Amino acid sequence: xxQDKIAQYSDEIHAFSAGTADELEQFRIRFLGTKGIIKDLFxxxxxxxxxxxxxxGKVLNEFKKLAEEKYNxxxxxxxxxxxxxxxxxxxxxxxxxxxLGARHxxxxxxxxxxxxxxxxGFNVAEGPEIExxxxxxxxxxxxxxxxxxxxxxxxxISLSKGEGDQxxxxxxxxxxxxxxxxxxxxQGKPPFRAIMPGRVYRNEAISARAHCFFHxxxxxxxxxxxxxxxxxxxxxxxxxxxxxEDTKVRFRPSYFPFxxxxxxxxISCTICKGAGCQMCKHSGWVEILGCGMVxxxxxxxxxxxxxKYTGFAFGMGIERITNLKYEIRDLRMFSENDIRFLKxxxxxxx
Ligand code: DAH
Numbered sequence: 001x002x003q004d005k006i007a008q009y010s011d012e013i014h015a016f017s018a019g020t021a022d023e024l025e026q027f028r029i030r031f032l033g034t035k036g037i038i039k040d041l042f043x044x045x046x047x048x049x050x051x052x053x054x055x056x057g058k059v060l061n062e063f064k065k066l067a068e069e070k071y072n073x074x075x076x077x078x079x080x081x082x083x084x085x086x087x088x089x090x091x092x093x094x095x096x097x098x099x100l101g102a103r104h105x106x107x108x109x110x111x112x113x114x115x116x117x118x119x120x121g122f123n124v125a126e127g128p129e130i131e132x133x134x135x136x137x138x139x140x141x142x143x144x145x146x147x148x149x150x151x152x153x154x155x156x157i158s159l160s161k162g163e164g165d166q167x168x169x170x171x172x173x174x175x176x177x178x179x180x181x182x183x184x185x186x187q188g189k190p191p192f193r194a195i196m197p198g199r200v201y202r203n204e205a206i207s208a209r210a211h212c213f214f215h216x217x218x219x220x221x222x223x224x225x226x227x228x229x230x231x232x233x234x235x236x237x238x239x240x241x242x243x244x245e246d247t248k249v250r251f252r253p254s255y256f257p258f259x260x261x262x263x264x265x266x267i268s269c270t271i272c273k274g275a276g277c278q279m280c281k282h283s284g285w286v287e288i289l290g291c292g293m294v295x296x297x298x299x300x301x302x303x304x305x306x307x308k309y310t311g312f313a314f315g316m317g318i319e320r321i322t323n324l325k326y327e328i329r330d331l332r333m334f335s336e337n338d339i340r341f342l343k344x345x346x347x348x349x350x
Pocket of ligand 1: 175176177178218219256258259289290291292313314315316
């Protein structure tokens with residue numbers, strides 16, 4: 001019966017809601033379209049008796065109004081929230097492109113350093129960032145009262161062994177990657193030829209020139225008859241590979257507890273080529289690493305016979321090398337993850 005159908009469709013319209021413009025358009029076609037339900041109902045209306053027409057005419061007109069009103073109301077609310085666009089969008093528009101990330105310059109430089117030393121037969125080793133006093137200091141021949149053990153430089157961590165314990169055993173965030181040398185020599189047998197990249201921590205106020213964490217690469221070469229000449233030639237080769245053949249090196253005597261003799265190595269300033277600039281403080285030279293012959297005490301501390309074996313070691317900061325390669329003046333840029341900064345460093349390395 002016509003009246004029953006109208007009642008059923010009315011219920012359907014009351015219950016209907018459209019989440020998208022497509023759903024609403026389906027609704028319009030179904031009820032209000034030229035081949036829609038309302039059209040059909042009016043056709044059917046023509047076939048009923050004159051008596052019924054009097055009642056049903058009104059009902060049918062109201063039903064049509066209901067459908068139209070529902071349609072207009074849903075149309076308004078969809079265009080107000082714009083949700084139709086958000087849900088499905090305009091499918092004819094091109095898609096959103098995939099944003100490519102960028103390699104971090106420190107990772108690129110670390111990889112370059114590793115590749116150069118690999119050619120000389122160096123392996124890569126790593127060690128923990130949380131270290132004990134032995135590996136970070138004592139085994140490396142740091143005297144008990146050495147200032148580097150001071151709270152000023154080192155982040156100490158108290159390990160409490162449970163309730164009531166005040167943290168009797170103290171460990172620290174390693175202050176240098178030299179701790180990995182110790183672990184390596186303790187665990188293996190000479191010869192050793194390895195480089196050890198990693199993050200290190202120091203209790204410094206953060207500024208353009210200092211940060212509380214940075215990255216180093218440590219190098220160690222221990223075998224019979226290793227001499228200071230081997231050290232010089234290895235580092236000279238490294239510098240020429242990394243910065244180019246016209247880069248000069250010079251060694252200055254220095255002091256580290258774990259090497260004897262010790263030196264610092266400068267290279268001719270890669271930015272002004274020795275003419276003098278801010279980077280080299282107008283000296284034409286920039287220090288890039290510390291190095292020396294492994295102190296016999298360190299070898300013995302790690303169970304290695306210092307009468308039979310000698311070795312050299314060196315340690316450099318990856319940030320410093322990256323600054324020299326790319327003229328970055330503010331260390332904080334390295335840890336801000338600003339994609340505009342990171343995208344400037346193009347590389348063929350994948
Ligand atoms: N550990 C030193 C530092 O953090 C760098 C260093 C100097 C490492 C001389 C060495 C070395 O292996 O022989 O400043």
